[in-house]
Amino acid sequence: xxxxxxxxxKAFDHRIRLGIMSVLMVNDSADFNTLxxxxxxxxxNLASHTKALEAENYISIEKQFIGKKPNTSYxxxxxxxxxFREHIxxxxxxxxxx
Amino acid sequence: MEEKNYLQDIHDIKNLMNRSSTFIxxxxxxxxxxxxxxxxxxxxxxxxxxxSRDSYVTLESxxxxxxxxxxxxxxxxxxxxxxxxxxFKAKKAEEKIWNSTAKRMVVNFLIPLVTGGIFAFLxxxxxxxxxxxxITLIFYGLACVNASKYTLRDIRYLxxxxxxxxxxxxxxxxxxxxxxxxxxxxxxxxxxxxMYFKYDRNN
Numbered sequence: 001x002x003x004x005x006x007x008x009x010k011a012f013d014h015r016i017r018l019g020i021m022s023v024l025m026v027n028d029s030a031d032f033n034t035l036x037x038x039x040x041x042x043x044x045n046l047a048s049h050t051k052a053l054e055a056e057n058y059i060s061i062e063k064q065f066i067g068k069k070p071n072t073s074y075x076x077x078x079x080x081x082x083x084f085r086e087h088i089x090x091x092x093x094x095x096x097x098x
Numbered sequence: 099m100e101e102k103n104y105l106q107d108i109h110d111i112k113n114l115m116n117r118s119s120t121f122i123x124x125x126x127x128x129x130x131x132x133x134x135x136x137x138x139x140x141x142x143x144x145x146x147x148x149x150s151r152d153s154y155v156t157l158e159s160x161x162x163x164x165x166x167x168x169x170x171x172x173x174x175x176x177x178x179x180x181x182x183x184x185x186f187k188a189k190k191a192e193e194k195i196w197n198s199t200a201k202r203m204v205v206n207f208l209i210p211l212v213t214g215g216i217f218a219f220l221x222x223x224x225x226x227x228x229x230x231x232x233i234t235l236i237f238y239g240l241a242c243v244n245a246s247k248y249t250l251r252d253i254r255y256l257x258x259x260x261x262x263x264x265x266x267x268x269x270x271x272x273x274x275x276x277x278x279x280x281x282x283x284x285x286x287x288x289x290x291x292x293m294y295f296k297y298d299r300n301n
Contacts (some may be wrong), residue, residue, distance in 0.1 A: 025115065091107055092108070
Protein backbone atom coordinates (compact mmCIF):
# COMPACT_ATOMS: atom_id res chain seq x y z
CA UNK A 1 0.00 0.00 0.00
CA UNK A 2 2.82 2.40 0.83
CA UNK A 3 4.35 1.84 -2.58
CA UNK A 4 1.18 2.75 -4.35
CA UNK A 5 0.80 5.98 -2.48
CA UNK A 6 4.39 6.84 -3.30
CA UNK A 7 3.53 6.63 -6.97
CA UNK A 8 0.67 9.08 -6.64
CA UNK A 9 2.44 12.06 -8.04
CA LYS A 10 1.97 15.34 -6.18
CA ALA A 11 2.64 17.25 -9.41
CA PHE A 12 -0.48 15.75 -10.98
CA ASP A 13 -2.62 16.09 -7.90
CA HIS A 14 -4.60 18.94 -9.35
CA ARG A 15 -7.43 18.93 -11.88
CA ILE A 16 -5.78 21.38 -14.29
CA ARG A 17 -2.31 19.84 -14.22
CA LEU A 18 -3.88 16.43 -14.68
CA GLY A 19 -5.81 17.83 -17.64
CA ILE A 20 -2.77 19.41 -19.27
CA MET A 21 -0.88 16.10 -19.07
CA SER A 22 -3.86 14.12 -20.40
CA VAL A 23 -4.04 16.31 -23.48
CA LEU A 24 -0.28 16.18 -24.08
CA MET A 25 -0.16 12.38 -23.73
CA VAL A 26 -2.32 11.88 -26.83
CA ASN A 27 -1.24 14.89 -28.87
CA ASP A 28 2.26 15.64 -30.16
CA SER A 29 1.82 19.19 -28.93
CA ALA A 30 -0.92 21.59 -27.95
CA ASP A 31 -0.86 25.37 -28.00
CA PHE A 32 -1.93 27.68 -25.21
CA ASN A 33 -5.35 28.52 -26.65
CA THR A 34 -6.24 24.91 -27.38
CA LEU A 35 -5.42 23.95 -23.79
CA UNK A 36 -7.35 26.91 -22.47
CA UNK A 37 -10.41 25.93 -24.48
CA UNK A 38 -10.25 22.24 -23.56
CA UNK A 39 -9.78 22.84 -19.87
CA UNK A 40 -11.98 25.91 -19.57
CA UNK A 41 -9.54 27.93 -17.46
CA UNK A 42 -8.29 31.51 -17.42
CA UNK A 43 -4.97 32.61 -18.95
CA UNK A 44 -3.29 33.24 -15.61
CA ASN A 45 -4.46 29.97 -14.14
CA LEU A 46 -3.21 27.94 -17.07
CA ALA A 47 0.10 29.78 -17.17
CA SER A 48 0.84 29.07 -13.51
CA HIS A 49 0.08 25.37 -13.89
CA THR A 50 2.14 24.97 -17.06
CA LYS A 51 5.00 26.70 -15.23
CA ALA A 52 4.69 24.24 -12.38
CA LEU A 53 4.84 21.29 -14.77
CA GLU A 54 7.76 22.82 -16.64
CA ALA A 55 9.64 23.26 -13.37
CA GLU A 56 9.27 19.51 -12.78
CA ASN A 57 10.63 18.96 -16.29
CA TYR A 58 7.44 17.14 -17.28
CA ILE A 59 6.60 19.42 -20.18
CA SER A 60 8.66 21.57 -22.49
CA ILE A 61 7.63 24.91 -23.89
CA GLU A 62 8.16 26.01 -27.46
CA LYS A 63 7.71 29.61 -28.42
CA GLN A 64 7.46 30.63 -32.03
CA PHE A 65 5.80 33.17 -34.27
CA ILE A 66 2.94 32.28 -36.56
CA GLY A 67 2.96 35.27 -38.86
CA LYS A 68 3.23 38.14 -36.41
CA LYS A 69 1.45 36.43 -33.54
CA PRO A 70 3.50 34.77 -30.82
CA ASN A 71 2.44 31.19 -30.27
CA THR A 72 3.31 29.04 -27.30
CA SER A 73 2.96 25.31 -27.55
CA TYR A 74 3.56 22.61 -25.00
CA UNK A 75 5.02 19.15 -25.40
CA UNK A 76 5.16 16.36 -22.83
CA UNK A 77 8.74 15.27 -22.14
CA UNK A 78 9.83 11.65 -21.86
CA UNK A 79 10.07 12.02 -18.10
CA UNK A 80 6.64 13.61 -18.00
CA UNK A 81 5.05 10.78 -19.97
CA UNK A 82 6.69 8.17 -17.79
CA UNK A 83 5.65 9.92 -14.59
CA PHE A 84 2.09 10.34 -15.82
CA ARG A 85 1.81 6.67 -16.79
CA GLU A 86 2.98 5.68 -13.31
CA HIS A 87 0.49 8.09 -11.81
CA ILE A 88 -2.39 6.54 -13.75
CA UNK A 89 -1.29 3.03 -12.79
CA UNK A 90 -1.21 4.08 -9.17
CA UNK A 91 -4.68 5.57 -9.46
CA UNK A 92 -6.02 2.39 -11.01
CA UNK A 93 -4.49 0.24 -8.28
CA UNK A 94 -5.93 2.44 -5.58
CA UNK A 95 -9.38 2.10 -7.09
CA UNK A 96 -9.05 -1.67 -7.43
CA UNK A 97 -7.89 -2.01 -3.82
CA UNK A 98 -10.91 -0.34 -2.36
CA MET B 99 -14.18 10.43 -0.19
CA GLU B 100 -10.59 10.04 -1.39
CA GLU B 101 -11.39 7.08 -3.57
CA LYS B 102 -14.23 8.91 -5.28
CA ASN B 103 -11.77 11.62 -6.22
CA TYR B 104 -9.45 9.14 -7.90
CA LEU B 105 -12.31 7.69 -9.93
CA GLN B 106 -13.20 11.19 -11.02
CA ASP B 107 -9.55 11.77 -11.97
CA ILE B 108 -9.51 8.73 -14.24
CA HIS B 109 -12.79 9.81 -15.77
CA ASP B 110 -11.42 13.31 -16.45
CA ILE B 111 -8.24 11.91 -18.00
CA LYS B 112 -10.18 9.69 -20.39
CA ASN B 113 -12.57 12.44 -21.31
CA LEU B 114 -9.80 14.95 -22.05
CA MET B 115 -7.77 12.46 -24.05
CA ASN B 116 -10.79 11.77 -26.25
CA ARG B 117 -11.87 15.35 -26.61
CA SER B 118 -8.39 16.65 -27.42
CA SER B 119 -7.49 14.05 -30.02
CA THR B 120 -10.74 13.28 -31.85
CA PHE B 121 -13.48 15.35 -33.39
CA ILE B 122 -16.62 14.00 -31.73
CA UNK B 123 -19.21 16.45 -32.95
CA UNK B 124 -19.64 14.76 -36.32
CA UNK B 125 -23.36 14.31 -36.87
CA UNK B 126 -24.79 10.91 -37.73
CA UNK B 127 -27.88 12.53 -39.17
CA UNK B 128 -25.67 14.26 -41.76
CA UNK B 129 -24.59 10.81 -42.98
CA UNK B 130 -28.20 9.70 -43.34
CA UNK B 131 -29.04 12.86 -45.30
CA UNK B 132 -25.99 12.44 -47.56
CA UNK B 133 -27.14 8.88 -48.26
CA UNK B 134 -30.63 10.04 -49.19
CA UNK B 135 -29.24 12.72 -51.53
CA UNK B 136 -26.99 10.12 -53.15
CA UNK B 137 -29.92 7.74 -53.71
CA UNK B 138 -32.01 10.53 -55.28
CA UNK B 139 -28.99 11.48 -57.40
CA UNK B 140 -28.50 7.88 -58.53
CA UNK B 141 -32.20 7.66 -59.40
CA UNK B 142 -31.97 10.82 -61.52
CA UNK B 143 -28.75 9.59 -63.17
CA UNK B 144 -30.47 6.30 -63.99
CA UNK B 145 -33.28 8.24 -65.64
CA UNK B 146 -30.83 10.33 -67.67
CA UNK B 147 -28.98 7.21 -68.83
CA UNK B 148 -32.20 5.42 -69.83
CA UNK B 149 -33.21 8.47 -71.80
CA SER B 150 -30.08 8.26 -73.94
CA ARG B 151 -29.64 4.51 -74.04
CA ASP B 152 -28.44 4.25 -77.63
CA SER B 153 -26.04 7.18 -77.85
CA TYR B 154 -22.51 7.05 -76.49
CA VAL B 155 -21.74 9.14 -73.45
CA THR B 156 -18.95 11.57 -74.29
CA LEU B 157 -17.52 14.57 -72.47
CA GLU B 158 -19.37 17.00 -74.73
CA SER B 159 -22.76 15.30 -74.67
CA UNK B 160 -25.69 16.72 -72.77
CA UNK B 161 -26.11 13.40 -71.01
CA UNK B 162 -22.66 13.70 -69.51
CA UNK B 163 -23.21 17.31 -68.48
CA UNK B 164 -26.48 16.38 -66.77
CA UNK B 165 -24.73 13.54 -64.92
CA UNK B 166 -21.97 15.85 -63.70
CA UNK B 167 -24.54 18.44 -62.64
CA UNK B 168 -26.40 15.76 -60.64
CA UNK B 169 -23.20 14.55 -58.99
CA UNK B 170 -22.06 18.08 -58.09
CA UNK B 171 -25.50 18.92 -56.66
CA UNK B 172 -25.43 15.80 -54.49
CA UNK B 173 -21.92 16.66 -53.29
CA UNK B 174 -22.71 20.30 -52.47
CA UNK B 175 -25.96 19.40 -50.67
CA UNK B 176 -24.19 16.68 -48.65
CA UNK B 177 -21.30 18.89 -47.58
CA UNK B 178 -23.64 21.79 -46.70
CA UNK B 179 -25.94 19.51 -44.66
CA UNK B 180 -22.98 17.91 -42.88
CA UNK B 181 -21.58 21.31 -42.04
CA UNK B 182 -24.86 22.70 -40.71
CA UNK B 183 -25.78 19.63 -38.62
CA UNK B 184 -22.26 19.29 -37.24
CA UNK B 185 -22.22 22.99 -36.43
CA PHE B 186 -25.36 22.66 -34.32
CA LYS B 187 -24.10 19.52 -32.62
CA ALA B 188 -20.82 21.22 -31.75
CA LYS B 189 -22.66 24.28 -30.49
CA LYS B 190 -24.84 22.13 -28.26
CA ALA B 191 -21.75 20.46 -26.81
CA GLU B 192 -20.21 23.93 -26.37
CA GLU B 193 -17.34 23.00 -28.61
CA LYS B 194 -15.91 25.07 -31.41
CA ILE B 195 -16.54 23.48 -34.79
CA TRP B 196 -13.23 24.64 -36.25
CA ASN B 197 -10.84 23.45 -33.54
CA SER B 198 -7.54 21.69 -34.06
CA THR B 199 -9.10 18.20 -34.09
CA ALA B 200 -11.56 19.29 -36.79
CA LYS B 201 -8.72 20.70 -38.86
CA ARG B 202 -6.73 17.49 -38.55
CA MET B 203 -9.76 15.40 -39.49
CA VAL B 204 -10.59 17.51 -42.55
CA VAL B 205 -6.98 17.63 -43.82
CA ASN B 206 -6.58 13.87 -43.48
CA PHE B 207 -9.93 13.31 -45.17
CA LEU B 208 -9.07 15.58 -48.08
CA ILE B 209 -5.67 14.10 -48.97
CA PRO B 210 -7.00 10.79 -50.41
CA LEU B 211 -10.24 12.42 -51.58
CA VAL B 212 -8.57 15.13 -53.66
CA THR B 213 -6.11 12.57 -55.05
CA GLY B 214 -9.06 10.42 -56.13
CA GLY B 215 -10.89 13.42 -57.55
CA ILE B 216 -7.94 14.43 -59.71
CA PHE B 217 -7.43 10.81 -60.76
CA ALA B 218 -11.08 10.50 -61.78
CA PHE B 219 -10.87 13.77 -63.70
CA LEU B 220 -7.77 12.57 -65.59
CA UNK B 221 -9.54 9.31 -66.43
CA UNK B 222 -12.47 11.30 -67.80
CA UNK B 223 -10.12 13.31 -69.99
CA UNK B 224 -8.66 10.10 -71.33
CA UNK B 225 -12.14 8.79 -71.96
CA UNK B 226 -11.89 5.76 -69.70
CA UNK B 227 -15.30 6.05 -68.11
CA UNK B 228 -15.53 2.49 -66.85
CA UNK B 229 -13.34 3.07 -63.83
CA UNK B 230 -14.94 6.29 -62.57
CA UNK B 231 -17.42 4.56 -60.24
CA UNK B 232 -14.90 2.22 -58.56
CA ILE B 233 -12.27 4.98 -58.32
CA THR B 234 -14.63 7.42 -56.60
CA LEU B 235 -15.80 4.67 -54.21
CA ILE B 236 -12.29 3.42 -53.37
CA PHE B 237 -10.77 6.84 -52.79
CA TYR B 238 -13.77 8.02 -50.76
CA GLY B 239 -13.44 4.89 -48.63
CA LEU B 240 -9.73 5.48 -48.11
CA ALA B 241 -10.45 9.11 -47.19
CA CYS B 242 -12.87 7.87 -44.51
CA VAL B 243 -10.35 5.36 -43.14
CA ASN B 244 -7.69 8.08 -43.02
CA ALA B 245 -9.96 10.62 -41.31
CA SER B 246 -11.25 8.04 -38.82
CA LYS B 247 -8.07 8.32 -36.74
CA TYR B 248 -9.23 11.78 -35.73
CA THR B 249 -12.95 11.24 -35.28
CA LEU B 250 -15.54 8.63 -34.34
CA ARG B 251 -14.40 5.06 -34.99
CA ASP B 252 -17.52 4.17 -37.00
CA ILE B 253 -16.15 6.18 -39.93
CA ARG B 254 -13.39 3.59 -40.24
CA TYR B 255 -15.88 0.78 -40.88
CA LEU B 256 -17.84 2.93 -43.32
CA UNK B 257 -14.58 3.51 -45.20
CA UNK B 258 -13.62 -0.16 -45.31
CA UNK B 259 -17.11 -1.15 -46.54
CA UNK B 260 -16.98 1.44 -49.31
CA UNK B 261 -13.47 0.36 -50.40
CA UNK B 262 -14.65 -3.25 -50.69
CA UNK B 263 -17.68 -2.15 -52.72
CA UNK B 264 -15.34 -0.17 -54.97
CA UNK B 265 -13.19 -3.22 -55.62
CA UNK B 266 -16.25 -5.34 -56.44
CA UNK B 267 -17.48 -2.60 -58.79
CA UNK B 268 -14.22 -2.84 -60.74
CA UNK B 269 -15.14 -6.43 -61.66
CA UNK B 270 -18.81 -5.78 -62.36
CA UNK B 271 -18.60 -2.42 -64.12
CA UNK B 272 -21.96 -3.02 -65.81
CA UNK B 273 -23.61 -2.37 -62.46
CA UNK B 274 -21.52 0.70 -61.65
CA UNK B 275 -24.51 2.92 -60.87
CA UNK B 276 -26.11 0.29 -58.62
CA UNK B 277 -22.88 -0.18 -56.65
CA UNK B 278 -22.39 3.55 -56.50
CA UNK B 279 -25.87 3.97 -55.04
CA UNK B 280 -25.12 1.15 -52.58
CA UNK B 281 -21.82 2.71 -51.48
CA UNK B 282 -22.73 6.38 -51.28
CA UNK B 283 -26.44 5.92 -50.58
CA UNK B 284 -27.19 2.82 -48.55
CA UNK B 285 -23.86 2.70 -46.63
CA UNK B 286 -24.19 6.33 -45.55
CA UNK B 287 -27.74 5.75 -44.36
CA UNK B 288 -26.79 2.60 -42.41
CA UNK B 289 -23.66 4.00 -40.75
CA UNK B 290 -25.27 7.40 -40.26
CA UNK B 291 -28.19 5.78 -38.42
CA UNK B 292 -25.81 3.69 -36.29
CA MET B 293 -23.88 6.83 -35.31
CA TYR B 294 -27.09 8.73 -34.68
CA PHE B 295 -28.47 6.13 -32.32
CA LYS B 296 -25.11 5.55 -30.66
CA TYR B 297 -24.06 9.14 -29.96
CA ASP B 298 -26.66 11.75 -30.85
CA ARG B 299 -29.91 10.55 -29.41
CA ASN B 300 -28.82 10.24 -25.80
CA ASN B 301 -27.49 13.76 -25.66
